[in-house]
Amino acid sequence: MNQTEKSKGRLMWELFTATFTLSAFTFGGGFVIVSLMKKKFVEELKWFEEDEMLDITAIAQSSPGPIPINASVIIGYRMNGIIGSLVAILGTALPPMIIISIISVFYQQFRENQIIAIALKVMRAGVAAVIFDVVVNLAINVIRTKQFLYITLMCAAFIAAVVLDISAMLIIIFCLFVGIADLIIDMYKKDKEAH
Numbered sequence: 001m002n003q004t005e006k007s008k009g010r011l012m013w014e015l016f017t018a019t020f021t022l023s024a025f026t027f028g029g030g031f032v033i034v035s036l037m038k039k040k041f042v043e044e045l046k047w048f049e050e051d052e053m054l055d056i057t058a059i060a061q062s063s064p065g066p067i068p069i070n071a072s073v074i075i076g077y078r079m080n081g082i083i084g085s086l087v088a089i090l091g092t093a094l095p096p097m098i099i100i101s102i103i104s105v106f107y108q109q110f111r112e113n114q115i116i117a118i119a120l121k122v123m124r125a126g127v128a129a130v131i132f133d134v135v136v137n138l139a140i141n142v143i144r145t146k147q148f149l150y151i152t153l154m155c156a157a158f159i160a161a162v163v164l165d166i167s168a169m170l171i172i173i174f175c176l177f178v179g180i181a182d183l184i185i186d187m188y189k190k191d192k193e194a195h
Contacts, residue, residue, distance in 0.1 A: 019091030
């Protein structure tokens with residue numbers, strides 16, 4: 001085995017352990033893991049820039065399926081192609097499968113245990129704080145773009161979801177169409193300037 005294969009193997013092991021650990025200790029769903037992935041892959045491992053992680057987050061959230069798996073596919077592929085994607089998916093999917101399998105065996109005991117019920121209620125507060133952190137970080141990144149359209153769209157989406165109680169799916173589809181329209185207009189302007 002040459003040095004390149006060893007370093008690829010070490011990288012894949014690090015990717016697996018990172019995704020496994022994040023998935024094993026993430027309670028509260030996909031929005032919680034997004035913040036932890038940013039801390040792990042951008043700040044700690046320095047595999048991605050913050051803008052790139054924001055793009056990965058946006059794609060993972062707007063694609064069908066669980067956010068952590070979607071993000072793992074992209075992160076793994078970026079690190080080492082299809083093999084990287086498979087390693088990252090395995091690392092992300094194993095912990096919930098193991099935990100749910102154990103819980104299903106002892107479901108009745110979990111359901112009736114007061115200590116577990118209290119622990120889950122307390123964990124909700126922590127999950128809310130982490131989700132709030134994700135929202136603030138994503139909003140700050142949108143504001144940093146200094147693009148009026150994106151900032152306005154973010155505020156309008158927030159009002160539509162919180163005040164008007166419009167479905168998140170409709171908001172995402174609307175934002176997608178606005179983004180595509182913005183891209184087409186930019187391409188048209190660049191084409192016009194080139195000629």
